[in-house]
Amino acid sequence: MTTTAFTHPSVLAAVLTALPPFLAFVLIMLFLQRHRVLAAALAIGTSGLSLCTAVYLLVRHGSGVPAVQYQAEWLVSGNIKISAGAVLDPTSIFMLCVVTVICFLVQVYSLGYMAKDPGFSRYYAYMAFFEGAMTALVLSPSLLQLYVFWELVGLASYLLIGFWYEKFSASEAGKKAFVMTRLGDVAFLLGMLVLLSHLGNLDINELNSAGVINALSPGVLTMSVLLIFGGIIGKSAQFPLLTWLPDAMEGPTPVSALLHSATMVAAGVFLFARLFPLFSASSTAMSVCLAIGTISMLLTSTMAMVSRDIKKVWAYSTISQLGFMIMGLAAGGFVAGTFHLTTHAGFKALLFLCSGVFIHHYNTNDIFEMSRMGAKSLKIPMFFIIIAAAALAGIPPFSGFFSKELILMQLSGLDNPLWLAAGVIGAILTSYYSFRLIFILLRPGANMGAADRSIRTNSNTHGHHHDSRSEWLMGLPLLFLALVTVSIGFFQDQFSHLLSPEATADAAHAAEHISWLPFLAVGLCVSGALWAWVEYGRRGSAQIGIAERLPVIRALFAERWYMDKIYRWLLDHVIYGGVSRACATNDKKVIDGSLDSFARGAVDSGKILSKLHMTNIQAKLMSAFVIILLLALYSFFEA
Amino acid sequence: MIVPYGHVIVLAGIIFLLGLLCAVTRRNLIMIVLGIEIMLNAGALAFIGASLRWQQMGGQAVALFILAIAAAEVSIGLALIVSVYRKYGTIHVDILEKSTR
């Protein structure tokens, strides 16, 4: 249903969701830089308002109100029409809820985490800015509007990664993230232009309608879809452009929780879900997406197996789970992909926030060090992180199990069993690395000496300066997220029913088809957990993983399959050595050269002319008269 | 009956030639300006002759304009000569050409 009435209650609610955070951003940046409490209150207040309206929308549309689309014409050029507005259908409302819930929780959590930071107000301004951009992105009815906010979200990500800009690595990481996602966005823009030039319209609903899909030739369709997928690759850190996400962990941990695991990087997957009918119209593009998702999932799972940095582990796991979502979507499972997106947002935010507590407490990112300092003694975060890791691994009662099983089910429906095998391997690896981390944290290495104990006692006394209020502020979001993680899996049916009623029947049908799949899934994660226990958790284990025993493989994994090195080499030899040098040579020899020679020619001819100028003025007078006389004679004989 | 109209034109032509030779051959800035004055004067003379030949006062009006233009031209020309003299210390064209090259 398309409405032009601005006063439609859903539309008003949508505006109330997206606009206040922007206002908060402007107000904080302009007036509240020095007022920490006011700034935080404003940001959290607007965030709470957004949350309330989002929940209102969910309840309203969940109880049977049809989807609403409000549009006003924004750009009209010839027969190209671009509209701006808001769309409120199940996909956008679910994503809206996910975004606002996580935003609100993370902002509350940040009250504790960032309390001592000098850039407190700036932090909340950026957070509000991100929230506004992200909600507007989710609500966009046209691809161009979505693109605009997509870029704004990228800007927010850049600002927040480089939040501690005085740290060189942080600003470098911000730059890297910005440039790498821009690479993908260029492809996105091109894909959008292809669609625009062929259709004259970027309305998402119309793009998804069957008529438009039939109107495009298969080649154009595949090309445009693949180009748009390029944008998804950049934003969701998939295979060729994945190295920016681990580096993005230089930002504050709540930022990593919010942007780089739960919401912003999921925007790519969200775009995939948004354009799902368009994507699924091109089977070639779908298989490419499937392949990219698989490769990213497997690659980053292996990277996570050897990392010692707690945030990096979760970053790799984010990429791999995003790959998993893309696999699910590309296999045709719209509900599977979006459901995994929702559950992942919950448990990954929980993981990051728990890690944030550890990092805040021990001032280190290294899991071995944390464990040595007594991470086990922080009972509540430890408890929550185990829940979240279990959800990530896919242990049954937790949310991850349900969504992962859905995706595996979709994969098993494909003709080629290779994809299912990849999914199975991915699930085992996921389970392995999450429990590896848990066991390391739980069991301080048996081979640690007395020196480590002294560090531990020191750090304990050192760690007690956190007051109970900030712990409480940080604990509350954890509790809520843990509740979500535990419970949301049981709402799978309602979820899929709301999201797409017809897909539920398919899913049920497929579930009948392969009844052994849930057992397979459970078996997989348990075996992964057992593997981790054997290597890390067992009493007297050496705490050295199988991948770490072989130096070659370890180096390969730890160096991210040498992807950064390859990029560096490509950059140095192909871009700088080839393209840039060619451009520079062209600049120097052709453009500058031609300009120089032109200028020199002008100067030389000017010299010649000036010689003419400098000669005897009387001679010129004379010649002028001679010419006039000759002209007179000529006219005389002519007449 | 005064003279044939042609004789006035010939007289103007002769004066004009003399002024032209003065302006073209003399190597002194003041003499060049003087030559230009002579040429203008010759032009005015031709116009007055034509005015009488056709019994029209338009030619005399143009002669009046020539007079005014000559006055303007000479004032600007002489000011230029003065400033050139201030700058280069000479008004001799040959020396000026050497020193400005």
Add this chain to the structure above:
Amino acid sequence: MTIHSIIFYLLSSVVIVSTGIAVTRRDLVHAVVYLIFTFFGTAMIFYLLGAPLLAALEVIIYAGAIMVLFLFIIMMIRTEPSTAPLIPPGQWWPVIGFCLLYITAGFLFMYQEPDFWVFLTPAMATPGAFGRFLFQTHWLSIEIISLLLLIAVIGALVLGKPAGKKPNKTNGNRI
């Protein structure tokens, strides 16, 4: 041959001779003084040809104002006559060629022009009639000319302002 034509030929010979002398003088002051004769002669020819107002103006402006201005400048600059030949040896041939060309063209026009031998009949444009004519038909041109004169005054003022730089005394005495 009437009295008018005699006066005309006399005056024209005076004008041509004095102009010829003026343009060949080395001493600038002499040249200017001879030119004053020229302009007086021209003024009388103007009167003869029926333009009394212009004759008066010729005397006032040319012979009076302009020549005096020249004299002022010559006195101010204080140059000595140069000893170089009036026409440099290399320039004789171009000058002679040009004069021949000019005279040829003049003769051609003379014989081609049907009005050449038409005798002028005496007439007189009285200053009053001339002034009325001028301001009735050419008032806009008069205004433009007045503007031009104003601009000339301003331009001369600007150009004549001292540039703050002393003339180079080493070659100041040469012309």
